[in-house]
Amino acid sequence: MNFWPEPPAPAPHxxxxxxxxxxxxxxAWVDEQSLxxxxxxxxxxxxxxxxxxxxxxxxxxxxxxxxxxxxxxxxGACARRRIPLTVRGAGTGNYGxxxxxxxxxxxDMTAMDRxxxxxxxxxxxxxxxxxxxxxxxxxxQGWELRFHPSTRRTxxxxxxxxxxxxxxxxxxxxxxxxxxxVRSLRVVTVEETPRLVTLSGDDVQKVVHAYGTNGIVxxxxxxxxxxWQWSDCIASFKDFMASVxxxxxxxxxxxxxKKEIAPIDWGAAKYFKQLAPYLREGEPIVxxxxxxxxxxxxxxxxxxxxxxxxxxxxxxxxGDDAVPPLYEFTWNHTTLQxxxxxxxxxxxxxxxxxxxxxxxxEKMWKHFGDEVPVHLExxxxxxxxxxxxxxxxxxxxxERLKEIIDFHEANGxxxxxxxxxxxxDGGMRVVDESQYEFKRAADPYGLLNPGKMRAWAExxxxxxxxxxxxL
Amino acid sequence: xxxxxxxxxxxxxxxxxxxxxIVDDPQLVRLxxxxxxxxxxxxxxxxxxxxxxxxxxxxxxxxxxxxxxxCAQFRIPLVVRGGGTGNYGxxxxxxxxxxxxxxxxxxxxxxxxxxxxxxxxxxxxxxxxxxRAIGWEMRMHPSTKRMSAIxxxxxxxxxxxxxxxxxxxxxxxxxxxxxxxxxxxxxxxxDLRGRDVxxxxxxxxxxxxxxxxxxALAPVWPWxxxxxxxxxxxxxxxxxxxxxxxxxxxKKEIAVCAWPIxxxxxxxxTECPEGKHxxxxxxxxxxxxxxxxxxxxxxxxxxxxxxTPDETVPGETPIYEYCWNHTTLQxxxxxxxxxxxQTVFPxxxxxxxxxxxxxxxxxxxxxHLEFQRRFGRVNNSALQVVRWTTxxxxxxxxxxxxxxxxxxxxxxxxxxxxKGPKVVAGDRQLAFKRHADPHGLLNPGKMTRWTPx
Numbered sequence: 001m002n003f004w005p006e007p008p009a010p011a012p013h014x015x016x017x018x019x020x021x022x023x024x025x026x027x028a029w030v031d032e033q034s035l036x037x038x039x040x041x042x043x044x045x046x047x048x049x050x051x052x053x054x055x056x057x058x059x060x061x062x063x064x065x066x067x068x069x070x071x072x073x074x075x076g077a078c079a080r081r082r083i084p085l086t087v088r089g090a091g092t093g094n095y096g097x098x099x100x101x102x103x104x105x106x107x108d109m110t111a112m113d114r115x116x117x118x119x120x121x122x123x124x125x126x127x128x129x130x131x132x133x134x135x136x137x138x139x140x141q142g143w144e145l146r147f148h149p150s151t152r153r154t155x156x157x158x159x160x161x162x163x164x165x166x167x168x169x170x171x172x173x174x175x176x177x178x179x180x181x182v183r184s185l186r187v188v189t190v191e192e193t194p195r196l197v198t199l200s201g202d203d204v205q206k207v208v209h210a211y212g213t214n215g216i217v218x219x220x221x222x223x224x225x226x227x228w229q230w231s232d233c234i235a236s237f238k239d240f241m242a243s244v245x246x247x248x249x250x251x252x253x254x255x256x257x258k259k260e261i262a263p264i265d266w267g268a269a270k271y272f273k274q275l276a277p278y279l280r281e282g283e284p285i286v287x288x289x290x291x292x293x294x295x296x297x298x299x300x301x302x303x304x305x306x307x308x309x310x311x312x313x314x315x316x317x318x319g320d321d322a323v324p325p326l327y328e329f330t331w332n333h334t335t336l337q338x339x340x341x342x343x344x345x346x347x348x349x350x351x352x353x354x355x356x357x358x359x360x361x362e363k364m365w366k367h368f369g370d371e372v373p374v375h376l377e378x379x380x381x382x383x384x385x386x387x388x389x390x391x392x393x394x395x396x397x398x399e400r401l402k403e404i405i406d407f408h409e410a411n412g413x414x415x416x417x418x419x420x421x422x423x424x425d426g427g428m429r430v431v432d433e434s435q436y437e438f439k440r441a442a443d444p445y446g447l448l449n450p451g452k453m454r455a456w457a458e459x460x461x462x463x464x465x466x467x468x469x470x471l
Numbered sequence: 472x473x474x475x476x477x478x479x480x481x482x483x484x485x486x487x488x489x490x491x492x493i494v495d496d497p498q499l500v501r502l503x504x505x506x507x508x509x510x511x512x513x514x515x516x517x518x519x520x521x522x523x524x525x526x527x528x529x530x531x532x533x534x535x536x537x538x539x540x541x542c543a544q545f546r547i548p549l550v551v552r553g554g555g556t557g558n559y560g561x562x563x564x565x566x567x568x569x570x571x572x573x574x575x576x577x578x579x580x581x582x583x584x585x586x587x588x589x590x591x592x593x594x595x596x597x598x599x600x601x602x603r604a605i606g607w608e609m610r611m612h613p614s615t616k617r618m619s620a621i622x623x624x625x626x627x628x629x630x631x632x633x634x635x636x637x638x639x640x641x642x643x644x645x646x647x648x649x650x651x652x653x654x655x656x657x658x659x660x661x662d663l664r665g666r667d668v669x670x671x672x673x674x675x676x677x678x679x680x681x682x683x684x685x686x687a688l689a690p691v692w693p694w695x696x697x698x699x700x701x702x703x704x705x706x707x708x709x710x711x712x713x714x715x716x717x718x719x720x721x722k723k724e725i726a727v728c729a730w731p732i733x734x735x736x737x738x739x740x741t742e743c744p745e746g747k748h749x750x751x752x753x754x755x756x757x758x759x760x761x762x763x764x765x766x767x768x769x770x771x772x773x774x775x776x777x778x779t780p781d782e783t784v785p786g787e788t789p790i791y792e793y794c795w796n797h798t799t800l801q802x803x804x805x806x807x808x809x810x811x812x813q814t815v816f817p818x819x820x821x822x823x824x825x826x827x828x829x830x831x832x833x834x835x836x837x838x839h840l841e842f843q844r845r846f847g848r849v850n851n852s853a854l855q856v857v858r859w860t861t862x863x864x865x866x867x868x869x870x871x872x873x874x875x876x877x878x879x880x881x882x883x884x885x886x887x888x889x890k891g892p893k894v895v896a897g898d899r900q901l902a903f904k905r906h907a908d909p910h911g912l913l914n915p916g917k918m919t920r921w922t923p924x
Contacts, residue, residue: 120693121757142606142690146719173718180719180761201764223757225721226690229584252847254638255610255645255687293585294687298644301665383716385847 003402004049004420007451010056013103015083017061023077028064028111036062039106042093046335048346048395049419054096059086059106066111068188068196068218075194075216078105078447085190086449087212089128089159092151094332096421097163097211101451107216109158118143121224122183127158127217143224146173146181150333152325158217161185165209165427166388168260168289168327170379171251173225176208178382181223187215189442197442206438209428213449213456214435215442229292230259230317232326233299234275235308240265240284241362244376244387246306247286248358251378251385256298257291259317262330265365267373268392271338274323278312287326289317331390334375338392346401348372349416349427350389350408351469357387360413370394372404389413414466424454424464431455431462477524477567479547484569485525487541491534494526494572503552503570508560510799511810512859513883518560523550523570530575532590532682536658539680542569542912543656550914551676553592553623556615558796560885561627561675565916571680573622580683582607586647588685591622596782598686607688610637610645614797617782622681625649625672629880630852632724632753632791634843635715637689646672650683653907661907670903675887677918678900679907693756694723696790698739698775699766700747704729707748708825708840708851710769714752715842715849720762721755725842726794729829732837732856735802736793742775751790753779795854798839802856810883812836812869814853817876821851824875834858836868888919 021029030036040058044050065071078085084104091098100106109128115137116124123143125134131152135144147169149155155164161182166175176182184200185207197215199206207214237243243263250261265284272279279285286308290299292315303310312323319325329337335347352360365374371394376387393404405415416427424431431439436455442448446456455462485493494500501522508514529535542549548568555562564570573592580588582601589598595609595616602608611633613619624631625646630639640646643666651671652658660682663671671679701707711727714720727750733743743749750771754762756778763773780787793801799811816824829838837856842849857865869879880890888897901920904913911923 121755173721175718178719179717179764180721180758183757183760201760223719223721223755226692228690253643254636254844254847255642257637257644257689291585294647294685295585295644297647297665301643380718383718383849 003398004053005422007053007057007101007421010058011103012060013084015081020061020077020081020083024063024074027070027074028066030062030064031060036060036106039088039091039108040099042091042096042098043332043336044094044096044099046094046332046339046347047419049398049401050096050421054099054421057099057101058103059100060103062106062108064108064111071107071188071216071218072194072196074105074107075188075190076192079190079192079194079445082445082447084447084450087162087216089156089162090130090151090154092149092155092159093163095418095426098159099421100449101421104447110156112218116219121226122221123224124219124221125157126219128156131155131157131160138224139227142227144227145169146223146225150327150331152327157220157222161208161220161222162210162212162217166379167331169225170377171258171261172380174380177205182208183221183223185217185221186219187217187442189215190447191444206435210435211423211449211452213423213443213453214439215448228257230289231292231296232314232317233288233290233310234278234312234326235286235288235303236280236283236311237286237306237308238283240365240374242307243284243286244358244361246303246308247376247378247387248385249306250299250302253298253302256302257295258289260287260289260327260330261378262287262334262376264329264334264375265373267370268334268338268375271341272329273341275312275329280311285311287329289326331377334390335392344395346393346395347418348389348391348393348405348408349418350391351414351416352387352389353412353414353469354381354384354386360411361387361389363411364389364408364413367407368404409465414469421452422454423452424462429464429469430467433461436461479568480545481524481547484541484545484547487544488527488538491538492528492530494528497522500524500526500570503555503572504562504564506555506557506560506562507796507800508558508563508885510558510803511883513862513865514560514885518563518885521563521565522567523564524567526570526572528572528575532576535571535576535680535682536652536660538569538571539652539654539658540656543654543658543910546910546912548915549654549680549912551622551626551680553620553626554594554615554618556613556619556623557627559882561917563885564914565885573620576682585688586685587688588648588683589621590683591681592620595619595621595624600783602688603691606691608691609633610687610689611640614791614795616791621684621686625684626674626676626681629673630843631795633689635722635725636844638844641669641673645687646684647687648685649681651679651907652682653679654912655909670899674900675914675917677887677908677914677921678904679913692721692723694753694779695756695759696775696777696779697752697754697762697773698742698790699750699752699771700744700774701749701769701771702747703770704748704829704838705826706769706771707750708822710750710766710771711840711842711851712822712849713769714762714765715844717761717765720758720765723753724751724791724794726751726798727838727840727842728798729838731834732798732802732839735805737805738788739793744774751794753790795841798854799856808859810857810859810865812853812855812857812872813880813882814855814872815878815880816851816853818845818848818850820876824877825851825853827875828872832868885917886919887917
């Protein structure tokens with residue numbers, strides 16, 4: 001039974017590769033099969049559906065531009081030769097964002113890793129800079145990312161903006177979709193003579209979270225946050241719903257400055273091997289990053305008031321030899337930690353819309369029990385505290401997975417389906433008129449990450465279900 | 472005092488505090504016994520003649536404890552003064568006695584990333600100067616920052632510039648600790664932390680004498696002052712709400728003033744065009760484009776964008792000095808026929824009620840909104856400028872607002888209870904007062920629930 005659209009059959013892209021390599025010289029490339037295959041992967045295998053669908057899809061050649069001029073050269077050559085081109089950061093996506101469905105060139109951006117400027121919290125940066133290295137340069141100047149994915153130690157800034165949506169810090173600054181954080185993007189078009197286009201203001205949304213289907217990002221201008229001093233800690237609770245109510249109360253405690261609030265039921269937390277010495281058998285936890293000092297002091301009162309116990313506390317949020325930074329137990333890392341132990345697990349991405357989110361969580365939690373161990377991420381969404389679910393799912397069949405998804409949606413909890421490689425069926429929901437028109441202008445031959453945008457295939461703007469809730 | 476001789480031994484008191492600076496010139500004492508209660512015509516009549524008998528100005532905490540202990544010993548009422556910037560007689564002595572001026576208790580105990588601790592009399596501009604030297608600032612401050620003291624702010628204030636993102640003073644985490652002296656013959660010094668802080672804060676000094684305040688700090692952003700002009704008042708109000716809810720735009724202040732309030736702001740003539748409703752905002756420099764796009768969405772035109780001036784440099788007026796209670800002050804400077812209200816609109820349907828009031832009252836109740844985080848959500852309060860006629864009419868207006876679901880912390884009375892402190896905090900204050908002020912000498916008459924035992 002196939003509930004999810006199938007990708008095209010895997011096949012190498014047929015072209016004169018030697019001539020292409022000559023044309024793009026002196027741009028660096030790699031064609032060694034094992035490396036090309038490695039650079040054609042992301043974490044799509046979290047999903048048993050995508051694992052089956054995409055397991056044999058690879059690019060043909062990895063190209064590694066070192067500056068904007070080289071990107072232009074490669075883009076022009078691809079356009080002239082009609083070679084598919086898939087842009088890649090670190091490959092930490094979860095639904096094949098950076099996986100080529102039609103072979104061709106994988107454009108590895110990691111050599112473009114320079115900070116261009118940092119002024120009054122506005123950072124101009126090349127896309128290939130890893131988030132951890134980015135912050136290593138900005139934190140000494142008093143600035144940090146407003147939010148980052150749990151893959152901070154490996155992901156690139158370009159990959160995050162093109163393939164991500166929110167993360168650690170979204171409890172303060174919302175998501176990438178919100179105005180403000182992404183100030184402008186400079187993209188290269190894929191045409192015979194590529195153009196450099198700077199998108200500012202609301203126009204940046206043509207490229208944010210579009211999986212590189214709408215141009216090649218070569219420079220980003222993003223707003224940072226003033227850096228706080230953070231502490232990691234874990235609160236343990238007797239009852240899962242008590243932990244959720246605590247998380248909500250903390251989210252709404254304006255004077256307790258926090259960066260991460262993730263309630264995780266025992267059914268998921270039990271897989272956290274490195275945390276095992278601190279966790280209490282059977283007890284749900286809330287993974288927290290809170291500002292050191294007055295916020296931490298007030299947090300302890302709040303934990304106690306909700307019947308919880310602080311079982312782990314550490315100054316700083318960078319991790320140590322025994323325990324990695326706690327954000328590596330949150331967001332998609334929760335799933336990863338579980339998958340390290342149990343390969344049969346998969347997951348969901350859910351919005352529990354405010355203001356009824358706590359009740360909706362309880363309903364789903366009671367309904368599915370240990371088949372869907374609940375993991376929540378509290379965020380600010382359009383100015384209100386809400387939560388996403390990245391629940392684990394004990395996978396049995398596609399039919400059952402579909403049933404679980406349908407049940408959530410029937411109860412008013414939209415699923416950002418992590419089992420599809422299609423933009424519109426996942427978090428993006430909508431490819432509107434302006435995005436579609438921009439695609440036609442920036443990629444007239446449909447070479448950028450082909451197969452990901454339903455609107456392109458259908459030659460018209462599209463909207464998935466729940467078009468009003470987008471990532 | 473009201474001209475009657477005090478019933479207590481002032482001479483004995485003076486002897487007991489010998490060596491400590493005192494002020495006894497009646498004119499100066501009366502001056503020190505006042506705050507901005509004259510915003511309210513009702514309080515002006517009630518409080519105008521009130522004064523302490525004597526001002527004592529301790530130069531350190533040891534002297535303060537002596538001055539306090541002597542009050543208990545001689546059973547003399549005691550009121551503490553910070554900058555005297557309250558608006559409803561928080562510090563006005565109703566029963567004479569001693570006014571303890573904290574002006575010289577202004578030492579910094581520590582200033583470090585995330586938190587600072589000062590003696591109660593420390594001036595807020597001075598606190599921010601020291602915090603900014605290490606890259607931090609006060610999370611919130613009143614519009615009277617130049618004049619106010621930290622002890623006065625936490626004893627008499629509730630929120631301010633900065634509450635747009637960081638909530639209220641009473642939220643856990645804003646004030647991690649206070650040091651309080653009890654009013655006993657041998658005063659005890661108590662360090663309150665966590666929830667216990669609520670026994671002493673926002674109690675007008677009725678429950679203990681605040682000697683030191685520890686405040687949470689926030690990292691300092693490059694703030695810009697900005698003004699947006701609107702043709703339609705409700706566009707301006709919706710902009711205020713939307714800006715509050717725009718998580719990707721970092722802000723410190725969002726005030727919205729209906730025309731004709733801006734007509735009183737003579738110095739802002741170019742930024743506040745004739746007939747336009749305005750928003751006064753403080754925004755992080757990096758978020759300018761997003762802020763301007765949001766203003767444009769709401770048919771607003773940005774008429775000013777400039778760095779927030781440093782208060783230590785004279786001659787420039789930060790935009791926040793047109794916000795909070797300064798809005799009323801700027802109006803009163805020009806037109807003595809106005810007064811004001813303080814209103815918390817019902818969360819979730821705040822704009823609906825704002826619109827109703829706007830249409831209903833027109834220029835009689837001119838809306839000045841302050842958008843802020845309350846319990847995690849964006850809501851607006853209001854400090855409406857009211858065209859004064861009679862007390863009866865004012866109370867009619869108040870009752871109408873209450874009937875529509877608003878809460879009015881009434882600025883026309885001087886009692887704590889009329890400000891509607893949450894019952895929990897009120898109980899905590901009362902319990903703490905029983906413990907710290909057994910003779911009921913602290914700011915008598917302000918806490919109506921207090922009864923001598």
